[in-house]
Amino acid sequence: MLRHFSESRWYTIVLITLIYALMSWSLLSAAGEQALISQVEFVYWLAVTASTVGYGDLSPVTTAGKVIVALFVIPVGLSIFAMVIGRIAAWVSDQWKKGLTGMKTLHINNHILVIGWNEKKTMLLLDLLLKERADLAVKPDIVLCVKADINNPLPGQIEFIHVESFNNDNDMDRACVADAGVILIDNPSDDVTLTTALYCTKRNPDAHQVAYFSDDSLVSLLQTHCPNVECTPSVAVEMLAKSVFDPGSSMLHHDLISVDAGQAQFSVALPEDCDTLTVGQLFINMKKHYDAIFIGFAPGGVYKNMVVNPDSAVTVSANDTIFYIASARMTDIDWQKLGS
Known part of the structure; x- marks a missing residue:
């Protein structure tokens, strides 16, 4: 029953609530409950009764009214109340799950978009970004965008988007790539980093882009086509x-x-x-x-x-x-x- 309630559409809940309110008003009116059927009092009384609050300042006075409330208004109202709570709980749970698995669509701008997953290296990068951001007056959102089959590594601290491809418009639109203020690209494969940088430059030429390469030879190739991208080669040997x-x-x-x-x-x-x-x-x-x-x-x-x-x-x-x-x-x- 609760599962059925939680899966109900909002328009279904609204329709059922309207029918319930209309039937309750009609039955109470027929029973002669004049104190309960005026517009303001009826809405107030029905809300507190259906939600089990029941302040007691308004109640039926006729025998018929009491029977109607006991057999219809309270049981049906409780069912609708449970339906609403179940639907809200399902929506909150669904949003939390989407955020954890990276399947939701973001609506942000001027954020820091980190593309790629290198396990411990990426975790260190995110940790440093969070520490750097802590000193800023305006704190931009940090979004991690990955193809790897992982969940959000830092829920509550960063946004997370899972995609099938770093050059698919539908996927990258969920990460708001066109509205990012900074795009940081670091993939295990330099070839993926190169193609992703080219794509991001096309989608958001005004963003500050930073790309990391293990192979220095690809740096000049990218800067030939995207001179504004800040390429960071490995300096371990140096x-x-x-x-x-x-x-x-x-x-x-x-x-x-x-x-x-x-x-x-x-x-x-x-x-x-x-x-x-x-x-x-x-x-x-x-x-x-x-x-x-x-x-x-x-x-x-x-x-x-x-x-x-x-x-x-x-x-x-x-x-x-x-x-x-x-x-x-x-x-x-x-x-x-x-x-x-």
């Missing part, structure tokens, strides 16, 4: 070589990219109303007022033109992105102080 001649380099780089503890690398764009600043001013005043170290900048936010450790006389203007090292992300920056 780190090994650097640590041989400069011991501790691997620890230094790990500390700079990890937000767990110690110093980390961050970036911020100069606002539109910011005066032109010299690198010398930034270097001195960032250390003086924010205990941060200026390390470079990207003119106009174009990362391919990034300048690391520029000359002190070089100027930085509005919309340029500066990079710095600090223990935490700088907030509420007083740009006038940095130019003094």
